[in-house]
Amino acid sequence: MSNAKFLVIAALVAVAPAAWAQQEANVQMSKAPGTATIKGTTRMTATVQDIDPATRTVLLKSPNGKVVEVQVGDEARNFDQLKVGDVVTAVYRESLTLNLKKEGDGITSVEEHPSMERAPAGGKPGGTLGREVKIVANVVAVNPKSRTVTLKGPKGNTLDLKVEDPAQFANIKKGDQVEAVYTEALAISVEPAVKK
Template identity: 55%
Template sequence: MKTWIFLVMAAVAMMVRPALAQPQTSVEATKGAGTATVTGTAKVTATVVEIDPATRTVTLKDKNGHIVDVEVGEEARNFGQLKVGDVVTIEYREAMSLTLSKTSGPRSASERTMGQRSSPGAKPGGTIGREITVMADVVA
């Protein structure tokens, strides 16, 4: 039960920063025998109000008038297609899963990054993901 409460609190905590921008948010929690998963999603639609090509910074304004600067990395293709007045949608997802199982294997941690960019000439867009896996002992 304590694990379940921890996962719900973690989901709420991960939604606090995006919630400041008042996006559409949702939190889903599922549990089963020895497993629990919490997924949080925040989605914001905003208008491009300024573009600084030198620093690759895009200034966005949401429907409530909140303004935020977003730095776009070199790996983002088709940056040059963005124009002031374009409407963009940003979706941020975060999930945490816990699985309890008896094992005698070594304790370890690993990280994997995945990404997919838009095709050259297509609309600017893409996805990036990071997965962290930890094998550890439950001590209390």
């Protein structure tokens, strides 16, 4: 299975736990002339309540009592190591950085680099999935009245981007380029049940 398909499956597994509520979220933003970055991290935990090996289904209970059923795909190594009482932790990180390239060369592009690390054989299930997407787009229009910039990407698609910061907006001109780098990673780990 390709990393991209595995990432989608893992993301769906991560979305189901979003119903767990009891999330810890942290968002940070930074900016400087010609650049802006926003980063976010969400952490969720739940305890394994029940395991059905035949269907590879796991019931997870959040600290606030919500129970979610998750189907674990064949790609997840070491399923047989899961035990009732184990604590599952999912950490999702994403970031977006925009950089202004003055008087760019007009060449647009898109690159995607997936990554995947699985738990070692025999250990508790877990691993990390991620990807980085880098897009270079041309500034084809600047609208001072609405403070929007129109970007044209490598496939000819356009996007109107509102620039709230007047100093940043004043620095952007038609013919410039914007490089956007988006990264995301999902790490899932399992800790053994605490013995009482």
